[in-house]
Amino acid sequence: MRLFSTMLLAAAAAIATPAAGKTPLDGVWLFDKAPSYPGVTMVELSGDGDRATGAVTTAWYGKMEMQNVQRDGDTVSFDLRNLNDKAHATRRWTARLVNGAVVLEGDIWSSHVVQNGRRGTAADAAKRAFKVATLPPLGTLAPDGLAATPPMGWSSWNKFAEHIDDKTIRAMADALVSTGLRDAGYTYVNIDDGWQGTRGADGVLRPNAKFPDMKALADYVHARGLKLGIYSSQGPKTCAGYEGSYGHVAQDAKTFAGWGMDYLKYDLCSGEWFYADADTVKRSYYEMGAALRATGRRIVFSLCEYGRFDVGAWGRSVGGHLWRTTGDITDDYPTMAKIGFDKNGNADHAGPGGWNDPDMLEIGNGGMSDDEYRSHMTLWAMSAAPLVMGHDLRRTSDHALALLKNRAVIAIDQEKLGQQGKAVRKQGEIEIWRKTLADGSVALALFNRGTGAARVTLSAADAGMPITALRDVWQGRTLAPETTDFAVPGHGAVLLMARGG
Known part of the structure; x- marks a missing residue:
């Protein structure tokens, strides 16, 4: 009888207490209502006494391995790599067991995340596992004759951010014609972030409801003597949180070409988690550059990786026609001047077929004086920079229009020698x-x-x-x-x- 009682007590203890070498937080934890950023969907933990290992799976960055993991009772704390933020290379997170559920808390970029998760199973983990895409070896693409002079046109981001639709893009195309800006050389109408919908079972990316027919939109723009551009990211998510091209690069290139796109801005965004060194960044851009060439359509390829890894030295070889030299511009003189004077790239890298891109023009958005906007236009023209406007073309002041349409200034920017001034x-x-x-x-x-x-x-x-x-x-x-x-x-x-x- 005493032996039987001892066995019962041991069994009860085994139920109440994790097996030796395990922690109370061991296992799979699922998050069903994750905030959009970074979109944590799952945490996996395993432990041995006070030690634990694990990973956090997110919609933006895939599977993020925990670093410097420590356990204190029902709490596990750990570091997650904070992308390429050199000032905060890692951020500290915690996972706490509270009434049988897990509370996950931490910071990434400027976001503070608090999420509540429930227990899951190994089968759940298999369903939510992030599918890792592999990059091709780095190759070299020959010049294709596009962008003999810096591209000129308009982009939606500076004024509208992701709040864009088919009607607005058509209106901008019409305004380019009616203002005479098209005839001055501004021919690209570029849809930036915010057009993406979801992928079908076939993996094909559809536009969202604000863009009911991309092919019809391209036809509309082309009929006005203009060209249409689009935007994507090599990461799972774009900067505004829409569907990126990760794992679907060749498929998306075919989709863009099929719609009749003439320009692609490819923004590193969430891809900077996966592609964090020079080799992987180069290969990620080469992958899309080669995919665009394979479509047979002539598409200008804009590399947006913020000037990292001396992009001007290799941008052409991966198929790029222009490459950002800096972070985003804003409509104020200090930012514009810092970018234009100090962050406009190595002049030796610029010339026909490939251009340093200090980002879009802010002229017309109203944040600078007339003299400051004149400096802005002068600096971009002297730099042989792409001239891509970013304001509401329907509301261009006479002064802004005079700056943007000045043929003699444009001629300096578009000059065929293609030398970047300094x-x-x-x-x-x-x-x-x-x-x-x-x-x-x-x-x-x-x-x-x-x-x-x-x-x-x-x-x-x-x-x-x-x-x-x-x-x-x-x-x-x-x-x-x-x-x-x-x-x-x-x-x-x-x-x-x-x-x-």
């Missing part, structure tokens, strides 16, 4: 830039980065030759070649064309 003299807040043109003349820009007006003296050394002819581009007037003294307003610019003897 500073030849810096003196305090003053910068003088020079850009050599195919006919031997030079464009000279006098920038004042200070807030107060300044007098700037131009020299033959700045031009790289004795000046025999001089013209003020913005004012549209010829100057005496010996003119050397210029008034430049605060945050303003003077743009000149000079010829030598």
Whole structure:
């Protein structure tokens, strides 16, 4: 009888207490109502005494392995890699057992996550497991003749973010025509993030209800002498949380080509979890570059990975025609100036077929003064940067339209030699830039980065030759070649064309 009682007590203890080497949080935990970011769907934990290992599965970043795991009673704490945020390479998370459920809490980027999960089974874990896609070996794509000059057009993001639809895109195409911007060279109408719907059982990505017929939209844009662009990410999710191309790269390239797309912006976004070093980032862009070429449709390929890993040195070889050199621009002078003056890429990488891209134009959005917007346009033209507008084209002021349509300024940007200008003299807040043109003349820009007006003296050394002819581009007037003294307003610019003897 005593032996039987002992056996009963041992059995009860085994039920009440995890087996030796296990923790109370061991097993599979499922999250059915996850916030959209980062979209935790499952936590898997296994332990041995105070030690534990595990992973967090998310919609954005797939399976994230726990690091530096520690157990304290019914709580497990651990680090998760925080993408490429160098200042916060990891963030600390906790999983706590509360009344038979798990409470997961932690930070990623600027988001604080608190989710409640229930117990699951190994079968549940198999169903929710993230399917890992493999990258091809890195190859080299030959130039295809596209983007002989920096692309010009319009993109939806700066003004509308993800709040876009078919009607708005058609309206922007119409406005490009009615304002004369199309005839000035702005020909691309680019749909940025927010158009994506869901994938069917066949894996094909459909647009959401705001875009009922992409092929019809492309036909509409093409009928107006324009070209249509679209957006995706090599990650599972785009920056705005829509469906990315992860695991469906070739399939999406065929879909875009079938719709009649002429341009693709490919944004690293959630892909930066999977592709965090130079090798994988390059291969992820090569994968889409090769897929676009395989469709047989001529599509401009815009690489958006924020200037990482010296992208200008390899952007062409993966099929890119332009590559972002920086993070996102915003409609204020300090950000625009920092990007345009300091983050506009290595000038040696720019030229016909491939361009440094300091991001879109903010002219027309209203956050800067007229002088600041003139500096913005001057700086982008001198940099041989893509000229992609980002405002509501239906509400373009006369001043903004005059800046954007100035044919002489556009000609400097679109000049066939394709040289990216750069500073030849810096003196305090003053910068003088020079850009050599195919006919031997030079464009000279006098920038004042200070807030107060300044007098700037131009020299033959700045031009790289004795000046025999001089013209003020913005004012549209010829100057005496010996003119050397210029008034430049605060945050303003003077743009000149000079010829030598």
